[in-house]
Amino acid sequence: MNIEQRLKELIQEKTVESTFNELKKQRMLKSTRQTAFQKTETLLYNYPKFENVLKSKLEEIETIEKEGISKRSKSFVQWSSSNNYDNSNEYEKSMNAIQKIKASIVQIEGYISQIDAALNIIKDDPYYELIPMKYFEGQTREDIAYYFEVDVKTIDRHKNRLVNLLKIRLFSDECIEELLG
Numbered sequence: 001m002n003i004e005q006r007l008k009e010l011i012q013e014k015t016v017e018s019t020f021n022e023l024k025k026q027r028m029l030k031s032t033r034q035t036a037f038q039k040t041e042t043l044l045y046n047y048p049k050f051e052n053v054l055k056s057k058l059e060e061i062e063t064i065e066k067e068g069i070s071k072r073s074k075s076f077v078q079w080s081s082s083n084n085y086d087n088s089n090e091y092e093k094s095m096n097a098i099q100k101i102k103a104s105i106v107q108i109e110g111y112i113s114q115i116d117a118a119l120n121i122i123k124d125d126p127y128y129e130l131i132p133m134k135y136f137e138g139q140t141r142e143d144i145a146y147y148f149e150v151d152v153k154t155i156d157r158h159k160n161r162l163v164n165l166l167k168i169r170l171f172s173d174e175c176i177e178e179l180l181g
Helices: 003-025 036-067 088-122 130-136 141-148 152-170 172-180
Strands: none
Touching: 036 088, 036 130, 036 152, 036 172, 088 152, 130 141, 130 152, 141 152, 152 172
């Protein structure tokens, strides 16, 4: 590649990069990354499912403790040099699998704990109940508005206000980055 061709490529790269940055700065490009608000809503929608996941992981541990790791194929048998089936490896595999599951459980419990702490901060808000109604029970905005005897727009406004309070607690670093970025 000659110098002239390389120079053209560099100019094109810089042009594309500066155009991209300018469009981003003017908010004309939509980011594919979720905002802190969107992440908070995703966590809230999935919060009830976390308990089910924990239950299934505990059942999985119980199954492994009782039956060991599921046998892969009956046609494949692992033999040691003395032509006996190597059973010690099966125990290690089971223990490793259980450790991985337990680590996952600790992580999920951490998420639940963080969400609970954030929800605890807003629990005294007069519109707190709309959070479980919308995100945990899947009720519509209209049903929630009827429950509170207010307009749907009022529900939207309070939902956004509460989610914004939760997002600061759950994703404080990202909130600052969004504000400054």
